[in-house]
Amino acid sequence: MSDIAAPRSSTRSRSLKGGGRNRSGQTNFELYSWLFMRLSGLALVVLVLGHLFTNLMLGGGITALDFGFVAGKWANPLWQVWDLLMLWLAMLHGSNGMRTIINDYAEKDQTRFWLKALLITAAIVIVVLGTLVIFTFDPCLDPSSTLSVCK
Amino acid sequence: MDVKVKILRYNPEVLDESEWKTYSVTLLPGDRVLDALHKIKWEQDGTLTFRRSCAHGVCGSDAMRINGRNRLACKTLIKDLNPDKEITVEPIKGLPVLKDLVVDMEPFFDAYRSIMPFLVTSGHEPTRERIQSQADRERFDDTTKCILCAACTTSCPVFWSDGQYFGPQAIVGAHRFIFDSRDEGTEQRLEILNDKEGVWRCRTTFNCTEACPRGIEVTKAIQEVKRALIFRRV
Amino acid sequence: MQRHQYDVVIVGAGGAGMRAALESSKRTRTAVLTKLYPTRSHTGAAQGGMCAALANVEEDNWEWHTFDTVKGGDFLVDQDAAEVMCREAVDAVLDLEKMGLPFNRTAEGKIDQRFFGGHTRNHGEAVVRRSCFAADRTGHMILQTLYQQCIKQNVEFFNEFYVLDLLMVGGRATGVVAYELATGELHIFSAKSIVFASGGFGKVFRTTSNAHTLTGDGMGIVWRKGLPLEDMEFFQFHPTGLAGLGVLLSEAARGEGGILRNKDNERFMERYAPTVKDLAPRDMVARAMANEVREGRGCGPDGAYVMLDLTHLEPAHIDAKLPDITEFARTYLGVEPYTEQIPVFPTAHYAMGGIPTNIQGEALANNDDVIPGLYAAGEVACVSVHGANRLGTNSLLDINVFGRRAGIAAAEYAAGVDFEELPPEPEAFVVDLIEGMRSAEGTERVAAIRTDLQATMDINAQVYRTEGSLKQALTDIEGLKQRFAQVSVQDKGKRFNTDLLEAVELGFLLDLAEVLVVSALARKESRGGHFREDYDKRDDVNFMRHTMAYRTIDAEGNVNIRLDYKPVVQTRYKPMERKY
Numbered sequence: 001m002s003d004i005a006a007p008r009s010s011t012r013s014r015s016l017k018g019g020g021r022n023r024s025g026q027t028n029f030e031l032y033s034w035l036f037m038r039l040s041g042l043a044l045v046v047l048v049l050g051h052l053f054t055n056l057m058l059g060g061g062i063t064a065l066d067f068g069f070v071a072g073k074w075a076n077p078l079w080q081v082w083d084l085l086m087l088w089l090a091m092l093h094g095s096n097g098m099r100t101i102i103n104d105y106a107e108k109d110q111t112r113f114w115l116k117a118l119l120i121t122a123a124i125v126i127v128v129l130g131t132l133v134i135f136t137f138d139p140c141l142d143p144s145s146t147l148s149v150c151k
Numbered sequence: 152m153d154v155k156v157k158i159l160r161y162n163p164e165v166l167d168e169s170e171w172k173t174y175s176v177t178l179l180p181g182d183r184v185l186d187a188l189h190k191i192k193w194e195q196d197g198t199l200t201f202r203r204s205c206a207h208g209v210c211g212s213d214a215m216r217i218n219g220r221n222r223l224a225c226k227t228l229i230k231d232l233n234p235d236k237e238i239t240v241e242p243i244k245g246l247p248v249l250k251d252l253v254v255d256m257e258p259f260f261d262a263y264r265s266i267m268p269f270l271v272t273s274g275h276e277p278t279r280e281r282i283q284s285q286a287d288r289e290r291f292d293d294t295t296k297c298i299l300c301a302a303c304t305t306s307c308p309v310f311w312s313d314g315q316y317f318g319p320q321a322i323v324g325a326h327r328f329i330f331d332s333r334d335e336g337t338e339q340r341l342e343i344l345n346d347k348e349g350v351w352r353c354r355t356t357f358n359c360t361e362a363c364p365r366g367i368e369v370t371k372a373i374q375e376v377k378r379a380l381i382f383r384r385v
Numbered sequence: 386m387q388r389h390q391y392d393v394v395i396v397g398a399g400g401a402g403m404r405a406a407l408e409s410s411k412r413t414r415t416a417v418l419t420k421l422y423p424t425r426s427h428t429g430a431a432q433g434g435m436c437a438a439l440a441n442v443e444e445d446n447w448e449w450h451t452f453d454t455v456k457g458g459d460f461l462v463d464q465d466a467a468e469v470m471c472r473e474a475v476d477a478v479l480d481l482e483k484m485g486l487p488f489n490r491t492a493e494g495k496i497d498q499r500f501f502g503g504h505t506r507n508h509g510e511a512v513v514r515r516s517c518f519a520a521d522r523t524g525h526m527i528l529q530t531l532y533q534q535c536i537k538q539n540v541e542f543f544n545e546f547y548v549l550d551l552l553m554v555g556g557r558a559t560g561v562v563a564y565e566l567a568t569g570e571l572h573i574f575s576a577k578s579i580v581f582a583s584g585g586f587g588k589v590f591r592t593t594s595n596a597h598t599l600t601g602d603g604m605g606i607v608w609r610k611g612l613p614l615e616d617m618e619f620f621q622f623h624p625t626g627l628a629g630l631g632v633l634l635s636e637a638a639r640g641e642g643g644i645l646r647n648k649d650n651e652r653f654m655e656r657y658a659p660t661v662k663d664l665a666p667r668d669m670v671a672r673a674m675a676n677e678v679r680e681g682r683g684c685g686p687d688g689a690y691v692m693l694d695l696t697h698l699e700p701a702h703i704d705a706k707l708p709d710i711t712e713f714a715r716t717y718l719g720v721e722p723y724t725e726q727i728p729v730f731p732t733a734h735y736a737m738g739g740i741p742t743n744i745q746g747e748a749l750a751n752n753d754d755v756i757p758g759l760y761a762a763g764e765v766a767c768v769s770v771h772g773a774n775r776l777g778t779n780s781l782l783d784i785n786v787f788g789r790r791a792g793i794a795a796a797e798y799a800a801g802v803d804f805e806e807l808p809p810e811p812e813a814f815v816v817d818l819i820e821g822m823r824s825a826e827g828t829e830r831v832a833a834i835r836t837d838l839q840a841t842m843d844i845n846a847q848v849y850r851t852e853g854s855l856k857q858a859l860t861d862i863e864g865l866k867q868r869f870a871q872v873s874v875q876d877k878g879k880r881f882n883t884d885l886l887e888a889v890e891l892g893f894l895l896d897l898a899e900v901l902v903v904s905a906l907a908r909k910e911s912r913g914g915h916f917r918e919d920y921d922k923r924d925d926v927n928f929m930r931h932t933m934a935y936r937t938i939d940a941e942g943n944v945n946i947r948l949d950y951k952p953v954v955q956t957r958y959k960p961m962e963r964k965y
Contacts, residue, residue, distance in 0.1 A: 028345065029347070030345065030346075030347050030349065030351035030352075031345055031351060031380055031381065033351065034351045034377070035381060100354075103352070104308070104309055104312045104313075104352075104354075105312055107312075107313070162878065162880065163880070164878045164879065164880055165878070181717070181718075181719075192832075192883075192884070193830070193831075193832030193833075194830075194832065196875065197830075197831075197874055197875030197876050197884040198875055198876040198878070198884060200876075200881050200882075200883050200884075201883075202425075203597055204421055204425045204427070204596040204597055204598045205425075205427060205429070205430050205596040205597075206596065206597060206632075207430070207630075207632045207633075207713060207717070208713075208716070209429055209430050209522075209525060209709070210421075210424070210425040210426070210427070210429055210430065210596065211424065211425060212421070212422075212425050226716060228716070228717075249567060249880065249881060250880050250881040251881075253881050256422060260422070264536050267537075268533050268536060269484075269485060269533040269534060269536060269537040270483075270484060270485025270533075272483075276483055279479060279495075280478075280479055280482040280483075280488075280495060280496050281482065281483070282493070282494035282495065283490055283494050284490065284494045285489075285490050285491075285492065285494070287494075288487060288488075288489065288490045291487070292487075292520075295487050295519070295526065295529075296522070296525075297529075298424070298429070298525070299422075299424045328485070331485070331487070333485070334485070
């Protein structure tokens with residue numbers, strides 16, 4: 001048909017009981033994904049606001065933000081966990097949102113597949129790298145460092 | 152008064168592309184858009200094609216996009232449309248157009264049929280009626296109003312994108328039984344809607360609620376089904 | 386062209402058609418052919434309720450219901466049929482409830498019941514709560530529930546298939562020819578039994594509560610086969626249509642306490658029906674309203690209507706019991722029923738007459754013989770349970786009771802016979818009709834002829850009729866038929882050609898309008914929905930009988946209408962004066 005403003009897949013005939021839809025089997029994946037978005041969203045509000053507050057308002061405020069400040073924070077396990085949670089939740093939340101958008105707007109199954117592949121790869125790379133950084137971060141790698149934590 | 156009506160015409164027997172045509176009709180302010188379409192068909196261009204039947208908003212035949220919004224042509228009065236400006240009329244979106252304002256309703260009805268839209272019970276039937284309290288009856292009253300006109304489903308951006316989503320109407324149809332105290336098919340129906348094309352694709356854009364000519368709170372019904380799925384209790 | 390073979394073919398998917406399909410598809414291979422998607426059928430527009438003597442809220446029994454039906458029909462009702470209907474009413478309602486229909490409930494959780502016009506306790510003592518309802522959308526709920534059950538049972542539908550001819554071999558019905566709207570293709574259905582459930586023909590009138598699609602196709606097809614139509618002069622005018630539009634406002638409005646008032650704010654029904662007042666049968670109320678207007682007590686600038694007053698009812702009560710019709714008033718007339726009275730005037734509503742059947746739903750070829758394999762149910766049929774005037778709610782009852790009976794009878798008949806060989810070129814008649822219409826080059830337009838037909842019917846054959854007005858209508862119809870011969874359609878295509886469809890429908894309307902008027906001319910009395918000002922009394926001596934109209938073709942090829950009569954079946958009730 002030439003004039004459907006919103007394009008659609010060619011799957012037209014669907015059998016009874018929804019069998020024609022690409023059913024994902026009897027999993028609760030979409031349910032948990034939906035729930036995860038709500039819960040992670042809530043958690044992120046706390047995590048991000050807390051993060052912004054400590055970084056920008058406490059102590060010297062934004063002017064005191066430097067390498068040393070970050071190094072100092074990550075010496076504390078609380079902030080390690082905090083930032084790790086923020087990283088994971090934000091990445092999963094964002095990626096899941098992107099997955100939704102791809103599901104909604106990608107027209108062809110192939111496009112959908114490759115976009116999702118790209119998305120998942122990107123998410124994994126960032127999460128892995130970020131996690132590595134948080135746990136293996138060594139501010140004193142440079143022997144000539146003058147930071148207080150290295151003394 | 153003279154009103155200009157701009158209609159998206161399409162007839163593959165004549166032309167592969169759809170095209171806008173503008174008609175000028177004399178109408179009264181209290182006339183319906185359906186009256187305008189009839190006047191055009193009966194007095195100017197007999198080839199104009201649309202579905203209609205009851206003409207007062209209960210049969211659900213004439214859902215169409217009027218000035219960019221899904222409405223029933225028989226329930227939309229000219230005076231409520233700013234008749235100084237051109238009135239645009241297009242077929243509802245997301246279903247294959249067959250001719251002019253007529254779309255293929257089969258995918259829509261398929262979705263409805265797939266959610267088991269009938270009372271499921273077990274055991275012996277009582278001799279008299281099943282007892283249901285007034286409060287229990289009231290619980291699903293809103294969704295019993297549905298006339299299957301497809302205004303909601305074809306206003307939904309998620310449905311537009313690929314037409315695989317069950318769509319708001321099917322969920323409304325399921326809601327009517329899920330929240331009926333006499334029904335015992337809730338588990339199965341919820342399982343169907345737990346599908347990846349089920350309720351979780353709803354983005355709460357509220358287009359459906361706005362489009363419903365029967366005033367059903369469609370988005371609310373969808374949210375209630377989501378809640379029932381999460382807590383497994385209605 | 387495609388050929389199909391089914392044991393039972395049902396034409397029409399409204400209440401009667403789907404109720405029949407539920408029975409017959411359980412028993413045998415069944416197809417339902419319908420001009421519209423099933424849920425678009427006009428059963429869905431019914432509002433007020435479905436009567437059955439459940440006695441859920443007060444004492445009642447089916448015999449009282451039978452009496453009311455007979456009296457409401459001005460004693461032209463076949464009483465054996467009325468007994469069947471009213472007795473089976475209770476199970477019909479309970480069946481629907483078990484199918485899931487969401488009836489309103491009493492405080493104890495039983496099906497709630499309310500007052501309705503003409504339904505009384507103990508043979509007319511007082512009004513009785515008998516109508517089972519779901520707000521003011523009972524028909525909608527029935528249609529939805531039946532469709533849902535059809536989905537559950539996997540009933541086979543052919544949607545937007547327009548049946549245009551009935552095939553008969555040696556007096557037996559053997560199939561139908563249908564036109565597929567989407568493609569313009571013809572389909573021949575061979576069947577052992579055929580059930581017509583295609584509804585009425587309200588579109589012969591301009592002011593009507595009927596859908597655009599109610600063009601009497603089923604009656605028209607049967608008529609053209611030379612088969613009889615019964616009691617066609619009896620057409621019901623519903624008292625409360627929105628003035629000027631004809632959109633139906635349910636009698637439930639009065640059942641819930643609404644009052645009709647004239648321009649002096651008088652509750653005028655007290656003068657016409659002192660006992661039941663606004664809840665008199667529809668024919669009496671409609672005439673009373675028309676009379677108020679005629680005698681200058683109408684409301685509005687032209688005094689053209691009366692008022693329906695709901696303002697004394699609690700808004701919450703209105704919202705609970707009458708939400709849809711009050712919305713109609715707001716949408717179409719801009720009237721707020723909480724605080725303002727609603728302009729109303731009678732609107733053409735229901736054909737009491739139709740294809741004559743017996744209580745099994747078998748169609749009759751004459752007064753005595755059935756047509757093997759042919760069945761009819763619902764508004765298209767005349768059993769006759771409605772006689773000269775149908776009581777409110779009895780149509781929803783009719784479709785359920787006789788739809789069910791016709792479905793069972795059709796399936797059982799199909800089980801006992803073989804398929805009949807179809808006549809050679811079974812599609813010939815329809816090809817001629819369709820292609821003739823498509824290729825016609827005349828100058829007349831369908832809409833113009835239809836408008837003129839509706840105008841003359843509204844003026845001359847409505848609530849009040851006289852010899853003169855009916856003769857005028859007949860002359861007009863003859864003229865319109867000649868114009869119809871010159872009609873042409875603009876859309877010559879195959880795909881969804883609704884232009885062509887409307888032309889075919891107009892052909893049926895013209896035929897049926899003529900039968901209505903000819904039958905009415907011959908009935909020189911006033912009874913129920915048929916009121917002759919020149920014969921304003923009921924005449925039981927000469928006219929206690931059903932009209933049977935036949936289409937005949939004489940030696941010169943002229944088409945005529947022959948009228949015959951059929952006795953009324955009387956069992957318990959002797960005719961008496963009809964007072965309320």
